Amino acid sequence: MKITEQELRCWVEIDEDLSAIAGKLTSVGLESMVDGDQLDIELTPNRGDCASVLGVARVCAILYGQALPAPRFASFPTLEPSDSVLRLEKDKDIDVLVPFYRACVLSLDTALDAQSLAALLSCLDKMMLTFGIPLFAYDREALSGNIISFKKDKAIELWDGTGRLGVAALKLERAACSVGTQKIVLESAWWLPEAMMGQAHTLNLISEAAYRYERGIDPCLIEGVLAESIERLQALLGPLRLEQQLTWGLKPEAFPRSIILPLEKVSRYLGRDLEASFIKKHLEAIGCLVSAYQEGKILEVQIPSYRHDIMKDIQLIMEIADGIGLDKIPAVQPLLSLSKISDLSMQTSNRRRRFKEKLISSGFQEVIHYSFVHPLWEKALSTIAPLALDNPMSVEKSVMRTTLWGGLLERLSFLQARQQKRLRLFETGRCFLGDREEERWACVMAGRAQPESWQFSRADNNGFDCKGLIQRLFPQRASGLEYLCVEGVYPALAYAIEVRDRQELLCSFGPLAQSHYDLFSLQGSIWLMEGKMSFITEKAHEILVIDLPSKFPKVRRDLSLILPKEKSVLSCLRIIEEEGSSLLVDHCVFDRYTAKNGEESIGVALFFQSKEVTLHDLEVEKSLQAIILALEKKGITLRAI
Amino acid sequence: LSDLVPLSTLKTLLVEALSLIERAKDLSSLEQLRVRFLGKKSLISLSLKKLKELSLEERKSTGAELHSIRSSVQDALEEKKKALKTGSSSLLLDWDYHCPVYGEEATFHPLTLTMQRLEDIFFQWGCVMVDGPQIESDYYNFTALNIPENHPSRTMHDTFYIQDRVLRTHTSSVQIHAMREWGAPLRAIAMGPTYRCDSDATHSPMFHQLEALWVDKDLNFANLKGVLQELLELFFERKVNMRLRRSFFPFTEPSAEVDIACVLCEGQGCRTCKQTGWLEILGCGMVHPSVLEHGHIDPACYQGFAFGVGVERLAMLKYGLSDLRLFYENDPRFLRQFFR
Numbered sequence: 001m002k003i004t005e006q007e008l009r010c011w012v013e014i015d016e017d018l019s020a021i022a023g024k025l026t027s028v029g030l031e032s033m034v035d036g037d038q039l040d041i042e043l044t045p046n047r048g049d050c051a052s053v054l055g056v057a058r059v060c061a062i063l064y065g066q067a068l069p070a071p072r073f074a075s076f077p078t079l080e081p082s083d084s085v086l087r088l089e090k091d092k093d094i095d096v097l098v099p100f101y102r103a104c105v106l107s108l109d110t111a112l113d114a115q116s117l118a119a120l121l122s123c124l125d126k127m128m129l130t131f132g133i134p135l136f137a138y139d140r141e142a143l144s145g146n147i148i149s150f151k152k153d154k155a156i157e158l159w160d161g162t163g164r165l166g167v168a169a170l171k172l173e174r175a176a177c178s179v180g181t182q183k184i185v186l187e188s189a190w191w192l193p194e195a196m197m198g199q200a201h202t203l204n205l206i207s208e209a210a211y212r213y214e215r216g217i218d219p220c221l222i223e224g225v226l227a228e229s230i231e232r233l234q235a236l237l238g239p240l241r242l243e244q245q246l247t248w249g250l251k252p253e254a255f256p257r258s259i260i261l262p263l264e265k266v267s268r269y270l271g272r273d274l275e276a277s278f279i280k281k282h283l284e285a286i287g288c289l290v291s292a293y294q295e296g297k298i299l300e301v302q303i304p305s306y307r308h309d310i311m312k313d314i315q316l317i318m319e320i321a322d323g324i325g326l327d328k329i330p331a332v333q334p335l336l337s338l339s340k341i342s343d344l345s346m347q348t349s350n351r352r353r354r355f356k357e358k359l360i361s362s363g364f365q366e367v368i369h370y371s372f373v374h375p376l377w378e379k380a381l382s383t384i385a386p387l388a389l390d391n392p393m394s395v396e397k398s399v400m401r402t403t404l405w406g407g408l409l410e411r412l413s414f415l416q417a418r419q420q421k422r423l424r425l426f427e428t429g430r431c432f433l434g435d436r437e438e439e440r441w442a443c444v445m446a447g448r449a450q451p452e453s454w455q456f457s458r459a460d461n462n463g464f465d466c467k468g469l470i471q472r473l474f475p476q477r478a479s480g481l482e483y484l485c486v487e488g489v490y491p492a493l494a495y496a497i498e499v500r501d502r503q504e505l506l507c508s509f510g511p512l513a514q515s516h517y518d519l520f521s522l523q524g525s526i527w528l529m530e531g532k533m534s535f536i537t538e539k540a541h542e543i544l545v546i547d548l549p550s551k552f553p554k555v556r557r558d559l560s561l562i563l564p565k566e567k568s569v570l571s572c573l574r575i576i577e578e579e580g581s582s583l584l585v586d587h588c589v590f591d592r593y594t595a596k597n598g599e600e601s602i603g604v605a606l607f608f609q610s611k612e613v614t615l616h617d618l619e620v621e622k623s624l625q626a627i628i629l630a631l632e633k634k635g636i637t638l639r640a641i
Numbered sequence: 642l643s644d645l646v647p648l649s650t651l652k653t654l655l656v657e658a659l660s661l662i663e664r665a666k667d668l669s670s671l672e673q674l675r676v677r678f679l680g681k682k683s684l685i686s687l688s689l690k691k692l693k694e695l696s697l698e699e700r701k702s703t704g705a706e707l708h709s710i711r712s713s714v715q716d717a718l719e720e721k722k723k724a725l726k727t728g729s730s731s732l733l734l735d736w737d738y739h740c741p742v743y744g745e746e747a748t749f750h751p752l753t754l755t756m757q758r759l760e761d762i763f764f765q766w767g768c769v770m771v772d773g774p775q776i777e778s779d780y781y782n783f784t785a786l787n788i789p790e791n792h793p794s795r796t797m798h799d800t801f802y803i804q805d806r807v808l809r810t811h812t813s814s815v816q817i818h819a820m821r822e823w824g825a826p827l828r829a830i831a832m833g834p835t836y837r838c839d840s841d842a843t844h845s846p847m848f849h850q851l852e853a854l855w856v857d858k859d860l861n862f863a864n865l866k867g868v869l870q871e872l873l874e875l876f877f878e879r880k881v882n883m884r885l886r887r888s889f890f891p892f893t894e895p896s897a898e899v900d901i902a903c904v905l906c907e908g909q910g911c912r913t914c915k916q917t918g919w920l921e922i923l924g925c926g927m928v929h930p931s932v933l934e935h936g937h938i939d940p941a942c943y944q945g946f947a948f949g950v951g952v953e954r955l956a957m958l959k960y961g962l963s964d965l966r967l968f969y970e971n972d973p974r975f976l977r978q979f980f981r
Contacts, residue, residue: 029887044889045793198791214793269895269927269944271863309889314930318887318895321862326885326897331866334855345770349760356749366750367971370847371775371834372801387776390802393838393846400776400803411971420973424747430775430834437774 003053005037007130011057014064024063028322030056046309048193048215052132055306062285071131073224074231080241082107086140086185088246089149094156097195100219100249102226103148103187105140106233107241111182119236120177120184123229125208132217132306133188133225134169134209140183142175148185148246155199169196169213170205183243186233188226190219190252193308216308219252252305261299261313269317270329282323283316348537355441355536356428358473364426364443369407371430372397377406380519381492387432400432404442405492405528409512412446413520421524422447428533439533441507443469446526460525463497466509469529470499474506480574481506492516492528499531504539507531554585554609555620560639561631563600572636576604579630581623583608583615601639646688648706654684655710662717668725671718678714685711751979752849752968755956756832759851762875766868768828768853773815775808775834782807782814785935786892799838801846808836812852813892813949816928819854820936825943826857832952842964849952856928856938856945862895865925865946869899873922876955877904884919893926893947904958913963920958923950 005018014021022032022039030050031042041056049055054071061068086105112120124135145161150168158165158172166172169191177184191213200210234240267273276296283290287304303310310316321329356366374396378386384402392398401407404427415423426443445461452458470481482500486508490496493510500506509529517523563572569589576587584606591603606627608620628638658678665671679685689711692704749757760770773781779790788795801808815831823829831852840846855868866885873881882902890896900919902908908918925948930940953965960979967975 027886029889046889197793201791211793268859269861271861312894312930314894314927321895322887326887326895329866329885330863331870332861332863333867333871334857334860334864345768346764349764349770353757356753360747360749363747365747365973365976366753367973367976368750368752368969369971370969371836372847387803389808390804391838392801393840397846414970415972418972423973425971425973432776437776 001041001043001051001056002035002038003041003056003129005039007053008039008057008060011053012060012064012066012068014060021060025056025059028059028063030059045215048212048308049132049218049306051212051215052128053130055132058287058306071221071224073228076104076227076245077230077234077240077242079245080243082243084146086143086244086246087147088248089147090248091150091152094150094152095249097152097156098150098189098191098249099255100190100222100252101187101247102189102222103185103246104226104230104242105244105246106184106186106230107243108182108184108237109239110237111180112177112237114179116237117177117179117181120233123232123236127225127229127232128208128212131221131225132212133221134212134217135186135188135226135229136169136172136209137177137184137186138165138172138175139177139181140185141181143185155203156195167199167203167205170200170203170207170210184240186226186229187246188222190217190222190249192216216306218306220305222252257303259301259303259310259313259316261301261316263297263299265313266317266320269314270321270324271332272324272329274320274324278323279320282320285323286319288316351537352428352533355473356426359426359441359443362424362469362472364424367408367411367425367427368429369404369411369427370397371401371432373399373401373406374410375399376519377410378402380516381405381409383489383491384433387434402431402433403492404429404431404440404530405444408442408444408528409516409520409522409526412444412526413522416446416523417521422451440530441533441536442528442530444526444528446522447524461527462525463509463511463527466497466527466529470507470509474501501535504535505532506535550585550609550611552610552612552614554607555615557606557608557620557624557641558590559604559606559628559641561602561604562637562639563602564635565598567600567634567636569600569602571634572602572631573604575630575634575636576606576627579627580606581626583610583619583623584627585609646684648703651684651688651707651710654678655713658714659717662714662721665721665725668722671721671725675718679711679718685714746977747973748977748979750968750976751956751960752952754979755952755959756849756851758876759832759952759955760830762872763830763853766828768830769819769823771815771819771822771829771831772833773809773818773831775836776803776806777809777814778806781817782809782811785817785932786813787929787931788891792891801836801838810837811835811949812850813947815852816854816892816932816947817936820856820933820938825938825945827854827945828856829854842966845953845965845969847969848965850949851952852947852949854928854945854947856933856943858943860945862927862946865927865948868946869923869925869948873901877901877959879904882908885925888924888926890924890926892929892932893924894929896924896926899923899925899948905961922954922958923948925949 018039019034022034025032025041029044030047033040043050050059058068120137124137128134143160147161149159151157151159156168158168160175165175169189193214193216196210196213200206200214230242263276263279266279276292276299279299280290280292283301287307289302291300293300301316360366372389372392375386375398378399378401382402386399386402388399408425408427411425412423423446424443426441428439428441430437431440445465447460449459449461449465450457474481480501484498484500486496486498490508490510492513494513496508496510498505498508507529509527512526512528561572563569573587586607588605589602590605593601595601606624608615608623632638658674661674662671665674677683689707692700692707695703783795784790800810812831812833812835819829819831820827833849834847835850836847838846870883873883884900885897886900888896888898899922901922903911903914903918903920905911905913906918910916910918914920925946928945928947933940933943953968956968957963957965
């Protein structure tokens with residue numbers, strides 16, 4: 001809302017300049033900026049009372065310790081009845097929503113021309129901006145049947161003898177004042193906020209009047225503003241006669257609102273004891289009438305008619321806090337105790353964090369994308385129908401993702417176009433699968449497997465890099481994981497491999513399907529991987545536990561083994577793990593050779609260690625022999641130790 | 642040669658061959674392609690045989706072309722064969738020893754770093770981390786937070802709709818879930834993405850929020866100030882000058898906006914703080930009794946405070962950035978600069 005400096009200074013005398021006034025208004029919740037000689041105030045929805053010059057002046061008067069006199073209005077001109085009498089009718093429950101209504105039938109000496117019509121409308125606007133009371137004028141002679149009636153349908157409608165005139169207080173479809181109008185019906189009413197809320201939006205009739213009605217107007221000003229308007233119109237349009245007054249409801253002054261405020265509650269909320277006299281003084285300054293009961297421990301506060309935002313005692317407490325100054329309330333640390341619940345939260349968070357650290361240490365950069373994506377990506381990458389936004393900002397952000405791959409691939413394309421060829425990105429975030437939301441992690445690898453260097457191969461990423469990554473992420477489980485080829489589940493991938501841990505899906509990976517390269521404008525070898533975060537935070541916690549290192553030395557024994565054609569390295573390692581005692585803490589394949597006849601020969605390093613003692617050779621040999629025996633039973637030949 | 646097969650035809654054949662080889666799914670189909678394109682009766686082989694009938698000059702130029710075509714097909718076949726053997730999923734399943742992973746420098750996303758920092762602070766205070774759906778019902782996002790249908794305060798939120806649900810416009814929607822799940826007393830935080838239809842240098846349609854909710858018998862506005870002061874000082878790792886301004890949030894009463902002295906210009910006035918010396922940083926207030934009621938907590942026994950802060954806003958101030966969109970451009974050259 002904008003008001004000029006001149007308008008404001010008509011009401012209050014303030015020595016300070018506009019920017020100082022803006023600063024003070026901002027401090028009490030009316031965020032203000034100075035725009036030339038105007039104050040631009042961003043009103044919060046609760047402060048309908050400030051949607052007028054008078055309202056802002058009231059706040060300024062409080063801030064500068066002044067008493068703002070009640071506005072003085074002209075009185076109604078003398079009634080000069082005419083032959084044609086307009087009747088007012090309403091559905092019986094309308095006064096619940098509109099408790100007070102007042103209209104005047106005015107007769108002009110000369111009919112409205114274009115200039116006087118503009119002056120009429122401008123005058124009504126001015127009254128609304130000054131006092132916050134919307135006024136409406138329509139053509140008396142365009143009403144048929146000498147009747148106006150208010151009927152409640154979805155909104156409150158205005159009718160005459162012929163039919164519907166329009167939506168009351170929002171828009172007339174006929175009978176609006178125009179050039180040639182000589183008799184005017186000028187009306188105003190006390191619409192309760194709940195009568196207007198949503199109507200303007202639903203009917204797409206958003207107006208300044210609706211804005212004020214939705215937030216609440218000061219009903220006690222209606223009559224005065226109506227009378228003042230008639231006097232101002234006389235000055236603008238020439239002599240006019242008041243022919244009839246139509247009204248319903250009791251005068252709004254008959255409905256005072258009171259709130260009971262226990263002082264103990266004020267102290268409890270603000271953390272500071274306050275004198276009853278201080279509270280009373282401040283509440284009176286904002287226009288309340290205050291009576292004290294029970295030795296001043298309880299206050300009964302009568303709320304001014306313009307403060308629709310004060311409905312409960314806590315809102316009065318806000319006013320009192322404002323009176324103290326929020327900065328003057330002390331900052332006090334609450335007493336804290338350690339909570340078991342937080343340990344659980346911390347564990348989950350740590351697991352998530354540690355998992356991400358592992359990805360980062362493997363060279364993957366964390367990225368964060370929007371959760372809404374292009375529908376074409378979803379169509380190409382997922383078999384699940386995505387949820388579509390009803391009001392997207394653009395088609396590129398119009399459906400909720402069902403996989404994290406879309407954002408990663410789009411970003412990959414963006415970065416490849418900027419000469420970044422070797423990329424490793426990962427993301428964690430929610431995917432939206434119909435009624436279900438699932439947190440996932442995903443990564444993408446593009447370009448060479450290793451950074452450009454004389455010592456590294458120039459080979460592109462391949463499936464082995466994905467496997468290497470999985471083994472790095474889940475080292476304790478690596479040799480127990482199952483890798484299964486699946487078809488038809490992952491349209492994003494040329495072929496897909498699911499990695500399972502005891503039947504449970506840990507992640508899936510594969511190369512990007514050739515057909516998607518054009519869609520995302522991608523090039524080079526691209527591999528994708530995605531898994532559920534719940535596996536990390538709930539089930540795989542033991543793999544992320546930090547193991548304290550042993551204080552005793554580790555003993556290494558190397559085995560050179562020849563594997564028959566039907567035995568894989570994996571099966572060999574499983575035998576070693578199964579037969580190795582608790583002393584076997586790690587193993588590593590450090591060499592591998594495939595002979596022309598298909599036999600494989602591998603070099604395996606076995607590491608033995610105890611957490612309690614330094615191992616003797618005998619203990620190591622015993623454990624080693626058990627492994628060798630088991631390997632030989634399975635047809636694996638020991639070439640050398 | 643020209644009376645046998647034109648060179649242009651052979652070039653077309655080469656394109657077809659390369660395409661079919663690329664699409665070959667297994668070794669047997671690859672072998673069939675080899676016979677078709679390089680076998681004795683193939684056009685390429687027959688053309689090569691005819692070379693000897695040409696003059697020396699023609700043989701030199703045409704021969705080079707023909708050999709080039711044959712080599713291209715042969716190379717493609719070899720490469721595909723190798724790929725099918727070594728890169729195939731079946732081989733991959735057997736390949737199992739630790740593959741070294743070399744990488745360039747990588748880091749957490751600055752938003753993650755900011756959220757981790759906040760998490761650490763709240764965990765010190767014994768807070769529980771709670772979460773809720775991002776596609777939320779109207780009830781949890783608005784009604785239960787004292788924002789009834791058609792109330793003008795809904796216009797404060799530029800909401801995305803999905804049928805009868807909304808993308809949560811704030812993490813305050815988690816408040817009700819948390820109160821119902823944990824009851825009182827409660828010290829909880831929720832952190833995560835929220836969504837509003839707005840996009841410019843300081844607004845993003847998706848942004849992250851931290852929501853803190855403390856409910857107990859004796860909590861008051863002074864405690865809220867105490868927690869905020871300490872939070873900001875721990876986060877920025879320095880003394881922070883803070884001020885509170887009255888504000889309006891339907892779910893808190895009294896409500897306030899918190900400003901801090903600009904961390905970039907030390908309150909002297911700069912572009913970031915619009916020469917005011919102050920930066921708006923978060924909204925806070927005492928939990929509205931009707932919100933506690935929706936959370937099945939008796940407001941006669943308990944009261945609490947809540948505050949919400951934009952993670953992007955904090956990150957921008959912490960790292961001295963002026964454009965929020967940088968966080969979502971996800972350029973590793975930018976992201977790699979954030980270590981803590």
